[in-house]
Amino acid sequence: MTLFLKIADRLALAGAIIAGTCLCLLVVLDSAEIILRSFFSSSLSFVVEYNGYLLAMAFLGGTARTFREDGHIRVNMLIQQLPPPAARVLDIGCTIVGFGLSVYLCIAMCRLAYGSYAHDTLSFFPSRTPLAYPQAAVSVTLAILAVAVLARLVRLLANDEPAGAAITGEDGI
Amino acid sequence: DESWDMALPWGVNEFHTVDAKRFAEVAEKVTEGRLTIAVHPGGALGIKGPETVRSVRDGVVPMADAVMLQTVGEVPINGVESLPYLISNMDDLKTLHSIARQDFEAGLAAHNIKVMYMVPWPANQIFSKKELKSPEDFKGLKIRTSDSNSTLFFEALGATPVQMPIADVLPSLASGALDATMTSMTTAADQKYWEFLSYGYLTSHLWASNAMLLNMDAWNRLSPEDQTALDAASAELEPQFWAVSAGEDEKAIAKLREGGMTVEAPSAELIEAMQEAAKPVWDTVIAKVGPRAQDIVDTYLAEVGR
Amino acid sequence: MAIWIVILSAVLLLGSSLWVGLSLIGIGVIGLDIFKQMPVQRLLGQDVWSSLTSPELVALPLFILMGEILFHTRLADQLFRGLSPWVGWLPGKLLHVNILGSTVFAAASGSSAATAATIGKITLPELRQRGYDSSLAMGSLAAAGALGLLIPPSLVLIVYGVLTSVSVLQLFAAGIVPGILLALCMSMYVILRDVLNPSLTPAAEPRIPMRERLKSILSLVPLFLLVVLVIGSMYAGYATPSEAAVMGVFGSLVIAGAQRVLTVSLLVKAIDASVRTSSMIGLILAGALFLAKALAFLSIPAQVGALVESMSLSPIALICVLLVFYVVLGCFLDGTSMIVMTLPVTFPLIVNAGYDPIWFGVFLVLVAEMGAITPPVGFNLFVVQNLTGAKLGDVGRAALPFFVVMLVFAMFITIFPQVVLWLPSIT
Ligand code: NA
Ligand code: NA
Numbered sequence: 001m002t003l004f005l006k007i008a009d010r011l012a013l014a015g016a017i018i019a020g021t022c023l024c025l026l027v028v029l030d031s032a033e034i035i036l037r038s039f040f041s042s043s044l045s046f047v048v049e050y051n052g053y054l055l056a057m058a059f060l061g062g063t064a065r066t067f068r069e070d071g072h073i074r075v076n077m078l079i080q081q082l083p084p085p086a087a088r089v090l091d092i093g094c095t096i097v098g099f100g101l102s103v104y105l106c107i108a109m110c111r112l113a114y115g116s117y118a119h120d121t122l123s124f125f126p127s128r129t130p131l132a133y134p135q136a137a138v139s140v141t142l143a144i145l146a147v148a149v150l151a152r153l154v155r156l157l158a159n160d161e162p163a164g165a166a167i168t169g170e171d172g173i
Numbered sequence: 174d175e176s177w178d179m180a181l182p183w184g185v186n187e188f189h190t191v192d193a194k195r196f197a198e199v200a201e202k203v204t205e206g207r208l209t210i211a212v213h214p215g216g217a218l219g220i221k222g223p224e225t226v227r228s229v230r231d232g233v234v235p236m237a238d239a240v241m242l243q244t245v246g247e248v249p250i251n252g253v254e255s256l257p258y259l260i261s262n263m264d265d266l267k268t269l270h271s272i273a274r275q276d277f278e279a280g281l282a283a284h285n286i287k288v289m290y291m292v293p294w295p296a297n298q299i300f301s302k303k304e305l306k307s308p309e310d311f312k313g314l315k316i317r318t319s320d321s322n323s324t325l326f327f328e329a330l331g332a333t334p335v336q337m338p339i340a341d342v343l344p345s346l347a348s349g350a351l352d353a354t355m356t357s358m359t360t361a362a363d364q365k366y367w368e369f370l371s372y373g374y375l376t377s378h379l380w381a382s383n384a385m386l387l388n389m390d391a392w393n394r395l396s397p398e399d400q401t402a403l404d405a406a407s408a409e410l411e412p413q414f415w416a417v418s419a420g421e422d423e424k425a426i427a428k429l430r431e432g433g434m435t436v437e438a439p440s441a442e443l444i445e446a447m448q449e450a451a452k453p454v455w456d457t458v459i460a461k462v463g464p465r466a467q468d469i470v471d472t473y474l475a476e477v478g479r
Numbered sequence: 480m481a482i483w484i485v486i487l488s489a490v491l492l493l494g495s496s497l498w499v500g501l502s503l504i505g506i507g508v509i510g511l512d513i514f515k516q517m518p519v520q521r522l523l524g525q526d527v528w529s530s531l532t533s534p535e536l537v538a539l540p541l542f543i544l545m546g547e548i549l550f551h552t553r554l555a556d557q558l559f560r561g562l563s564p565w566v567g568w569l570p571g572k573l574l575h576v577n578i579l580g581s582t583v584f585a586a587a588s589g590s591s592a593a594t595a596a597t598i599g600k601i602t603l604p605e606l607r608q609r610g611y612d613s614s615l616a617m618g619s620l621a622a623a624g625a626l627g628l629l630i631p632p633s634l635v636l637i638v639y640g641v642l643t644s645v646s647v648l649q650l651f652a653a654g655i656v657p658g659i660l661l662a663l664c665m666s667m668y669v670i671l672r673d674v675l676n677p678s679l680t681p682a683a684e685p686r687i688p689m690r691e692r693l694k695s696i697l698s699l700v701p702l703f704l705l706v707v708l709v710i711g712s713m714y715a716g717y718a719t720p721s722e723a724a725v726m727g728v729f730g731s732l733v734i735a736g737a738q739r740v741l742t743v744s745l746l747v748k749a750i751d752a753s754v755r756t757s758s759m760i761g762l763i764l765a766g767a768l769f770l771a772k773a774l775a776f777l778s779i780p781a782q783v784g785a786l787v788e789s790m791s792l793s794p795i796a797l798i799c800v801l802l803v804f805y806v807v808l809g810c811f812l813d814g815t816s817m818i819v820m821t822l823p824v825t826f827p828l829i830v831n832a833g834y835d836p837i838w839f840g841v842f843l844v845l846v847a848e849m850g851a852i853t854p855p856v857g858f859n860l861f862v863v864q865n866l867t868g869a870k871l872g873d874v875g876r877a878a879l880p881f882f883v884v885m886l887v888f889a890m891f892i893t894i895f896p897q898v899v900l901w902l903p904s905i906t
Contacts, residue, residue: 178776213823219771221529347648365644
């Protein structure tokens with residue numbers, strides 16, 4: 001069990017590192033495009049397209065680790081009003097539903113990527129990139145999110161992490 | 174009874190939207206109410222151009238209008254009508270469609286899609302900040318393109334094709350980050366291009382049609398009588414929609430001129446240079462699409478006598 | 480029917496403290512699963528993909544990165560040192576920096592979340608440290624971020640212009656006067672609160688002689704240059720609006736370098752924090768955009784539109800009804816998708832009632848921005864919550880008076896449309 005939790009945390013960290021790298025690549029690519037277009041009358045035809053892929057990774061790559069750090073927003077008025085045992089039950093319930101939804105979302109993205117693979121879908125931009133690749137990358141980040149939600153459930157059930165810390169909202173949940 | 178959603182990326186007043194609403198009304202009438210179509214214009218369903226084939230194939234929406242040029246990621250042959258300087262006018266386009274429509278439809282049928290009707294956009298023209306007199310004026314011209322055919326074409330002319338998201342185009346034309354763009358006269362008039370650009374050139378260098386796509390499973394749920402009635406209705410409407418498209422150009426040109434834009438035919442020198450630049454693009458695209466594309470182009474050229 | 484199920488599932492999922500992004504996805508999935516015969520999961524996958532790969536959104540994480548880099552410089556301190564002699568004598572004192580800063584930054588940024596995140600990263604810690612009332616600080620920031628869309632460039636106004644064939648230049652011109660007036664109204668409210676309850680701000684600082692005041696301006700130079708760099712790159716035709724944020728990142732690196740704080744560890748910290756904020760916003764954005772599509776598939780805007788049309792209201796009553804409609808919708812959706820989704824329905828109603836399309840664009844941006852500060856789904860609230868760690872309810876309460884200010888302002892431009900239409904008419 002602790003191995004699973006450790007792996008989940010490592011994956012979340014890896015995702016965040018990838019997101020950070022994508023963010024830096026966005027800066028580099030866009031700077032290059034601005035300079036080339038403004039001063040060299042030239043343009044990198046793939047920038048707009050790859051901006052999109054990098055952006056999706058920058059948005060979703062870190063989502064598992066943000067979840068691990070309770071950085072995602074919840075409307076926690078109810079959970080704060082309940083007595084601790086009831087709050088814990090509600091929190092476990094939310095985490096189960098959250099796990100279900102994150103798995104559903106992950107499968108949705110995997111099916112999209114698989115569809116692109118099966119139909120050989122290329123981007124309509126001049127690069128003609130096979131869309132299956134960037135979509136698979138986004139699917140992986142969503143899989144890592146699902147693992148992180150499951151890890152939270154495991155922790156809650158094992159009382160590993162006091163539910164109270166997550167519920168009081170002291171650190172901005 | 175069937176009720177279908179139809180996704181349109183075009184604004185409420187765009188003539189393709191008006192056509193689609195008309196089709197929906199007629200469809201309801203000829204099926205005596207057994208089929209209703211809810212038209213969702215303005216991209217409200219979030220289905221963007223390049224995703225239309227996928228969405229209709231997977232049944233996310235039963236119906237959607239797509240620019241053929243944006244479907245080349247899934248059906249490469251659909252890009253053939255948009256080879257630069259292949260088509261000179263709407264009659265040419267009709268000729269091309271009479272040769273290649275079966276190929277377009279077969280390509281989409283492989284994705285479980287039926288084509289209800291096809292309607293062309295008025296031809297793509299060039300709109301520029303500065304005057305374009307000789308081929309030299311293309312050198313380094315930053316022009317926005319959104320597809321690979323025209324990107325190759327403008328590269329061959331020595332211009333700098335630039336890709337950018339649609340929301341950036343107007344501000345960039347205003348600020349000078351772009352020198353020029355290409356689109357139809359109707360879009361130019363709708364978006365009031367005279368506010369940023371002084372010249373419109375009737376190059377008609379690129380043509381593109383929209384195809385109204387329909388999921389085959391949805392189609393098969395209709396009774397044979399309703400299918401026949403619907404086919405007859407689209408066959409009747411399509412020429413009317415083409416006529417609308419042809420009429421839009423004149424109106425748009427008048428509006429652009431009224432706004433203060435110089436709209437004129439390009440010089441003979443310019444046309445020659447553009448036609449020259451177009452030929453290698455054909456070869457590149459045809460090589461990618463395959464031998465059938467070459468057949469279509471050859472047959473077409475023979476028929477229009479070029 | 481569908482509308483009630485959607486509301487019920489919204490109350491259940493959001494209310495039970497399920498994470499907001501996942502809740503919004505859940506609400507859409509439930510509604511579509513029950514009422515539509517369609518492959519919902521396919522729509523979801525495709526929609527999340529196409530939403531989060533929209534290159535128009537690139538500016539959002541990049542402006543967040545710029546704010547995170549600036550946070551580690553002395554820029555915030557300089558901003559307050561430079562401005563305090565000028566606004567320190569006014570009731571509300573340095574709280575006006577939130578509003579003034581957002582107004583200026585709005586001219587560089589096309590989005591409100593980016594505006595709130597960037598300005599807030601600089602101002603909120605300073606204001607807290609100086610003993611300002613946190614509620615007033617949070618509320619004024621969340622609300623003033625809204626100016627990001629009203630003052631050009633504005634992503635939403637471009638989308639509106641393209642969808643309705645209204646001139647984008649005229650829309651931009653139309654946003655300026657209301658943007659500045661709204662900023663003034665917010666400042667007036669802050670002044671009023673401080674006059675009524677002086678304990679909200681720290682004691683007045685001693686009056687500073689003019690010589691010192693002029694000297695203090697010097698400390699504003701780096702910020703001034705940064706803003707000029709971002710805005711200038713856009714208007715001089717070097718960068719597009721979605722690229723301008725890169726210039727901001729570049730400028731912030733130069734400032735950090737000039738102040739000798741630019742280190743690898745600073746960069747890692749800034750990137751790390753940006754990834755965290757971006758993923759928080761990204762998941763909710765994906766959910767909100769999907770929910771908007773789900774509502775459109777359920778034809779809910781069309782039904783509401785038909786209902787409104789059947790009431791055959793007077794023009795002014797129509798605006799009041801639409802105001803209520805958008806405020807309710809704004810509780811759950813983000814501004815852009817709300818406008819895209821409802822425009823095909825509301826635009827014809829408005830034009831038939833005789834309203835000017837340019838005016839309606841500005842009105843819509845205003846109501847969309849009100850949605851950014853209403854719970855449970857308000858992006859500016861989330862940004863402030865993320866910056867301060869306060870509870871969502873507290874941030875929402877802090878923003879409520881500013882919501883009322885905006886509501887009154889919306890009525891004001893309805894009664895006096897020339898406030899909006901004057902500038903476009905002379906340009
Ligand atoms: Na702005
Ligand atoms: Na809201």
